[in-house]
Amino acid sequence: MARAKVILKPAPTNLASLIRGLYGRVAKQLKVDPSYVSRVARGERQSDEIELSLERELRRIMSMVSTSHNGAKRHSAKRSRTEVKKKKKVA
Numbered sequence: 001m002a003r004a005k006v007i008l009k010p011a012p013t014n015l016a017s018l019i020r021g022l023y024g025r026v027a028k029q030l031k032v033d034p035s036y037v038s039r040v041a042r043g044e045r046q047s048d049e050i051e052l053s054l055e056r057e058l059r060r061i062m063s064m065v066s067t068s069h070n071g072a073k074r075h076s077a078k079r080s081r082t083e084v085k086k087k088k089k090v091a
Contacts, residue, residue: 019061
């Protein structure tokens with residue numbers, strides 16, 4: 001029996017990529033249409049539940065950005081070994 005191949009996508013490294021799909025993710029969690037989430041976000045409609053979910057999701061995104069990780073618990077800025085060694089010698 002053949003094994004199913006699992007394709008892992010690398011986590012996005014910039015803010016725009018993290019925010020893309022925000023309304024869709026919130027809509028899926030709350031089982032509503034993404035256009036309704038968009039309308040609530042723009043202030044055309046009101047829903048405390050959707051506003052709280054949007055805030056929660058945005059906090060999650062900002063925590064990934066503020067810790068300078070790319071979402072996969074890896075630093076987004078790569079340094080070579082020589083740069084690390086030079087920095088240790090100076091300190």
